Amino acid sequence: MVNMLRRVSFWVGNSNTADMVYTYLDYKPKDNEYLRDVECCATYTEIKEWIKSEYGFKVSSLYVAQIKDKCCIEKRLNYNVGDNKSRVPKCPPEKEKAIKAAFKHFNMI
DSSP states (O other), rough: OOOOOOOEEEEEEEOOOOSSSEEEEEEETTGGGGTTOSSSSOOOHHHHHHHHHHSSSHHHHHEEEEEEETTTTTOOOOOOOOSSSSSSOOOOHHHHHHHHHHHOOOOOO
């Protein structure tokens, strides 16, 4: 498992103070506590890095997008659309399982 440190800021003061004071604290989250009750929060890069660390192989963004379509996960609009003249490779079953495991890890499904 990847050790992650998150930086959190706390605001100290009230609405009447002219000076705002921020303090920072590094902490190591337990059991993905920062992801609880959050949907679709992982980026393509985070998903690909998690798969690389857990499974030892790389997946492309194309494969992640294909599995997002299969799982009905919303994607942003893609402006780099092809002209449908070339063949698009399909995601292999072993990579599909890894991507779905990443989606579960990041509470996306």
